[in-house]
Structures are given as C-alpha cells and as structure tokens.
Amino acid sequence: MKQFFSVADVADLSNIVDEALRLKSNPFAYEHLGKRKTLGLVFLNPSLRTRLSTQKAAIHLGMDVMVMNMDKDGWALETRDGIAMNGTTVEHIREAAAVMGQYCDILGIRSFPKLEDRDVDYGEDLFRKFIAFCGVPVVSLESATRHPLQSLTDLITIREHWHQPRKPKVVMAWAPHVKALPQAVPNSFAEWMSRAQAEGLMDFTIAHPPGYSLSEQFTQGATMTNLLDEALEGADFVYVKNWSSYEDYGKVQHISESWMLDHAKLALTNQAKVMHCLPVRRDVELASEVLDGPHSLVIQEAGNRVWGAQVVLKRMLEQLLLDK
Numbered sequence: 001m002k003q004f005f006s007v008a009d010v011a012d013l014s015n016i017v018d019e020a021l022r023l024k025s026n027p028f029a030y031e032h033l034g035k036r037k038t039l040g041l042v043f044l045n046p047s048l049r050t051r052l053s054t055q056k057a058a059i060h061l062g063m064d065v066m067v068m069n070m071d072k073d074g075w076a077l078e079t080r081d082g083i084a085m086n087g088t089t090v091e092h093i094r095e096a097a098a099v100m101g102q103y104c105d106i107l108g109i110r111s112f113p114k115l116e117d118r119d120v121d122y123g124e125d126l127f128r129k130f131i132a133f134c135g136v137p138v139v140s141l142e143s144a145t146r147h148p149l150q151s152l153t154d155l156i157t158i159r160e161h162w163h164q165p166r167k168p169k170v171v172m173a174w175a176p177h178v179k180a181l182p183q184a185v186p187n188s189f190a191e192w193m194s195r196a197q198a199e200g201l202m203d204f205t206i207a208h209p210p211g212y213s214l215s216e217q218f219t220q221g222a223t224m225t226n227l228l229d230e231a232l233e234g235a236d237f238v239y240v241k242n243w244s245s246y247e248d249y250g251k252v253q254h255i256s257e258s259w260m261l262d263h264a265k266l267a268l269t270n271q272a273k274v275m276h277c278l279p280v281r282r283d284v285e286l287a288s289e290v291l292d293g294p295h296s297l298v299i300q301e302a303g304n305r306v307w308g309a310q311v312v313l314k315r316m317l318e319q320l321l322l323d324k
C-alpha cells in the first residue's frame, strides 16, 4: 500500500478487517517491521483520537514518530501555484511537503475543508499536492472529503460486535449540531459501507432530512430515506453523525423534527449498538442516556482506531521493504 486516502486503496475489505483483528490480539507481532523507520504526522486541524491512536499503532510496529502541528507551529502554508507569495503565506506546499519527505519514511496529514467552495474542497488540492511533492507513502488522517482510518475502524468495530449468521442492518443517521460540519466522515462511512454491502457483509441505509443528501459518488447501492423512524426499524448498528449540506454547500438548514437519537428512538431498533466517531456534543447530537448506556460502542470504536491505523502502517512498511 503506497497511499491510504479512500476505500479504493484497499483490495479486499474482509482481509484487511481480519488482519486488523489479528493485530489486536497480538499487537507486538510486527514490532521489528518499523525499526529505524520514521512516521511523520502533520496536523492542520485539531485531533485527539487520530493523533494518539496512530502514534500508538506506530509504537507497536517499532517506528519512531514525529508530530507537526502545522496550524500552530508551522509557517503559513501556500498551496496555489503561479502566484507571487507577497501576502501572508510564508512557505509553499511544494517545499514544505518535499522537506518533510526527507525526514520521514511515511507521512500522515490532516486537513479539513473550508466549507466555502465545494469545487475547491472536493478537488482535494492540498492533499493531492502533498502526495505529489513529499515523495513518500501518505496516509490520510482526514481530508476535506474523507476520513478512511475512521471508516476502516468502524468496519472493524461492526465485525467485532456482530456474531450472527445473517447480515447486520447498518444505518447511518444524520444528527443535529450547532455548527456546520464537513461531509468527510459521512462520505467516507458511506463509501466504505456501500462497498461492504457490495461484498455481502451488511445491508446499509442512510437516513437524513431533506436537503442533506451526500454526493452520489459515495452512496452507490445504499438505501436512502428521509424517514428516521422507518430507517431505525430492525437496525443492528446505528452510526450517528451530523454533516452540513452538500447541495447548499456548507449550509445548515432548520430541521423541525427531532433527529437526535435517544432511548425512545433506540427502542425502534433491533437492540442496536450505537456508534459515533467522536468528538460528540452530548444532548445535541446524541442523548447522554444513550452514550452512557449499554448500547453505546463509542469508546470501543475509538479504541479500535489503533488497529485500523496499525494495519495500514503495517501494509505500508511491507511495501517499503518490497520496493527497496
């Protein structure tokens, strides 16, 4: 594996999930694989889970880790080409990425969308340039349109908590929020679970209010509905997530009906397990009675971020050995 940006970078979902669960039961099995190799983690936005779980995964593999908080400690970054840098930006991504590639064997980068111009965000300009100029394998720590380490982990978590012979019904349910949030997490969850559905691993439904459709490139084959209660019927897993509008890009519309998952809504499901990528706004996105109750998987899900990151880093390290 030379890059980890979307589900398209993974050949077989069942294999990678099984491999991640084997790493979970034997975390140090490959502790020599990353010896004398350096992972660089570059953050242009805040992070708790991605930062710590990816570091932990690298430690299990024997790697050294360097973290760069570009937003706070780096020079102001320019990404546009063909302009004279006579304003506030100090360093171009061409040099910044290339230099970081000199110090690191694998790089990870987090960069959120600005939610101002859809074409700019969905063009993934910064990410593409970072990959093009750094010269080493790159793992997405969440980009403008996707969060693949999260979605891989979500699939691992569903697999780990499903023990019946039939396929689980997985529902992604839009939730309220006080701010306009990116579509990266729901896009990514949708593209991974749609692929999992195509590989016969689950049935996948997306419920959202009118005006909150995601881009069709991520939702191929998913059942789509504007009726939350109907979607929740028979659900085995409910994945709660807010996102701002893709159609009326980055905007938040007033929603009259309550979309927050609470005990009453959970009662419509098949004793569903409840997931959320975190951070979560209690009693806005998700009722605390659910978060604090036995149906919540959010802490186990966050814990599994280590195994999602570790299987990706392991595959990248193995590729580096092959390329040597």
Ligand SMILES: NCCC[C@H](NC(=O)CCC(=O)O)C(=O)O
Binding pocket: 142, 179, 181, 182, 183, 184, 185, 277, 278, 279, 281
């Ligand atoms: N990396 C995980 C999710 C990041 C982001 N959440 C946030 O920005 C929360 C901000 C707040 O609640 O104010 C999102 O949902 O896309």
Ligand SMILES: NC(=O)OP(=O)(O)O
Binding pocket: 046, 047, 048, 049, 050, 051, 142, 150, 277, 278, 279
């Ligand atoms: N879920 C997730 O990516 O969390 P952080 O933003 O804290 O890394």
